[in-house]
Amino acid sequence: MRGMAVYSVHGRILHIDLSSRKIWVEKYGSDLLREYIGSRGIQARLYWDTVKPEVRPFSPENVVFIGAGTFTATPMPSAGRTTVTFKSPATGRYFKASVGGDFGIKLKLNGYDIIAIRGASEEPVYIYIEDDHVDILPAKDLWGLDVRTAHAKLVRKYGIHIDTLLIGPAGERLVKYASINTSVYNVAARGGGGAVLGYKKLKGIVLSKGSRSVVLYDPRRYLELSMKVVKNIMNDEALVGTAKFGTASGTMGLDRTNTLPNYNFRKPYWEHAYKNSGEYYVEAGYLVGRVGCGQCIVSCHRHTRTSKYGGVDTVGPEYETSNALGGNIGNADTDALIKMNDLANIYGLDTISLGGVIAWVMESYEKGYLREVKDELGTEPVWGNIEAAMKLIDKIVRRDGIGDLLAEGLAVACRRVDDETCKWAVQARGLEHSRVETRIARAYALAFALNPRGPDHLHTETFAEFGFTEDSKKLIERITGHREWAGVGKNEGRPEIVAWHEEMYAVTDSVGFCAFITTAGFAVDEFLMSELFEAATGIPMNAEELVRAGERIITLERMIQVREGRTRKDDNLPWRITHEKVRTRDGKEYVITEEELNEMLDKYFELRGWDKKTGVPLPNKLKELNLEFTIPIAQKVLGT
């Protein structure tokens, strides 16, 4: 145990070894909380200490950490997020994914901040937790069930007050982009965490309602600040729109700015984009109601319904899904989009990777590859063919025929088919690219090249770059000193914009806040967040120190990956993004050249105090951030 007593968290990590069936609790103190703020930061440190670089993703030694934020299970709006940390089977490296729902809240109500899943079971199991009572139970009757059915079965057994974290059939069959779902429809989607649990034969975790609560250091002050957050959320123009139209309210802004990637990143706008938008879901009557994560007053999730495709009553689609399974595959059929989103939800699949894979099949077929897939599907896998897309989803989940290849993800699949097809396999470092056109949105481009996850938005959502709102323009001006640098197609100030967002995002995840209120909407800035942290934990923390903690987390995550073999050569983008021009609606052409990317990377490394040649944090920077324990690795790579 390091440091003094803790507030706002329990200071308790629940370790569960599925191989030995041993269960124990490890305590931690305020030192760890001060340095790493909460879930994501602390789990990065635990990962460094536990998961050595030689550990394979599919091995008992891979540890899955599931942790609730420091503000989770306290009276704080939009602070119910949970972070899942593991070595990814898609990227082969450190990975973390954030998820909403109620799981993190119930985890803390049961008396734990973090669960560490070690080892692997020989038979399917699930874990039941009721305060100090923790059981590893057989899951033979749950194995093979989709997430919704498995959840319903567990609710029938334990009652309505439970919450679940579950994998679907995709995770059980080790699909490399299988998700982990909490409260059924909240998804830690990326990186294949579901497959890691599938390897461990762990169907899921059931949390009882719990009887513990966390103690706040200064509850009166915390409540005052909490009311300020509520007020800020209610007055934030971006968040008001997100509440009303969901995350897919982003579709038309991206379409208008030519940053909406359609047809596998060949067209940055689309005539039918509106059919993939949150506004259309409202207008056309698909929206049944809004759904919120625990503690959230924004409620950006959508309860949707369609009578077509056998009838669907589900949650979603979010923005990323709306584009990945919409314009990305030429799909303007909103009913089909809702159906495919639901299939991905219940099978436990990451929709971004899924859409990337389907689009690659369609483009490959168009270019004369994978011609045999037509016979296998009984229909041609051409743009907009919904029947083909749905059959591919089914085959991927069952690893049947072409589905077995596609379940490996783009990086593997394209090499097995033909290296030429890797040019339109829009992935980097093993992860399929998120749904924004990075040839035009340049802060996203730099952020995606650096992201330890891969080319993905949920590490550095630099949404302010678009300058859609007055608040976002003000933020760009505050970060760079230049209001005019808000807007797409610009390289200026991008290293500074990315660095600020990375740090803010790291502390946002760690306290359990949703990034929508800190980096997409702007209800909480670093000044307010540091006041909240101090009132919650009693640990003195000003805004500068909080941001420094964010930098510590970012730098530790970089060092973890350096230890796993990452160098500057990995700070890249998909081939298509750096080699093929994309044409906007008004005929302008964009590509992000390797020279442009390198120039931004140089500036970023200089800003960070990292070595420009290798991208490795320099020893003096590591010392400054209290990361001395990583210095030997840095010195080894730097040759100093």
Place this chain on the structure above:
Amino acid sequence: METVEEVAKKIKVPVKILSDYLIKVAGVGELAIEVSEGEYTLSEIIDTILRRIPKLKPLSESKDLGKQPFIAVNGEVSYDKNHVFKLGKSSRITIFSVGAGG
């Protein structure tokens, strides 16, 4: 012998403003525009709407994307003012502003 002129049928097209911000500026959330059934450019449709909701005019001329109203006609959005839409009995128009989802 009398000359019979063929007169296009008059229809009422419902217009719904979705965004709270635009409703506040416009001072109205729902209305209907009366037009003859037929084909119209986006520019003509916008002019007709602005005649009914003049308070939206400054926003429609704004260079600021965050303020510009987006207009969906029959479930399709175009930014080309010369784009032609058919307005008929089942037509609908929706107005909204850019969102911040992601």
